[in-house]
Amino acid sequence: MRTNTNSEKTKANETLDKIKWTVVVLLVAFMVWGNFYFSEPNPIYQPNIVIRLVAVVAVFALAFVTMLTTEKGKAFIEFAKESRLELRKVVWPTRKETVQTTLLVAVITIVVGSCLWGLDTIFYWIISTLTVLGH
Known part of the structure; x- marks a missing residue:
């Protein structure tokens, strides 16, 4: 067998x-x-x-x-x-924690975006004055 x-x-x-x-x-x-x-x-x-x-x-x-x-x-x-x-x-966050975190992310995004825009504008101005772009 x-x-x-x-x-x-x-x-x-x-x-x-x-x-x-x-x-x-x-x-x-x-x-x-x-x-x-x-x-x-x-x-x-x-x-x-x-x-x-x-x-x-x-x-x-x-x-x-x-x-x-x-x-x-x-x-x-x-x-x-x-x-x-x-x-x-x-452990899920409460509604208050979610709203606070979302607002914090939005504010930080706006601040960082504004800083990058400002740096871009400054660098563009510097480069345009040193090259023919400014004339």
Whole structure:
């Protein structure tokens, strides 16, 4: 009696993942093609826009669920859970802090911009008096 080793299971999972990703790509391609094909006026068959929308959403949902069953899809779900957990730890600034910071950035931008404009004007004046631009 033969038992599967870890490497055989890994190869089987990789092969299954490749098949799943192929199915996902084919579903997305079919969704794009179908939406494009049925958007053109066709005297024989013109589906309602609602039917097209439902079909696109259904095929997208099927492709998304298939994607989530792969190893990378499972890693994505884990990443999303961890991100949500980290997002709960964030200390958001109050409205007052946000307004104060925004005003400070605006004032500093105006001051620095004015200083750069003044330096540019001075350098232009100096260069124009030393060259033919001033004559």
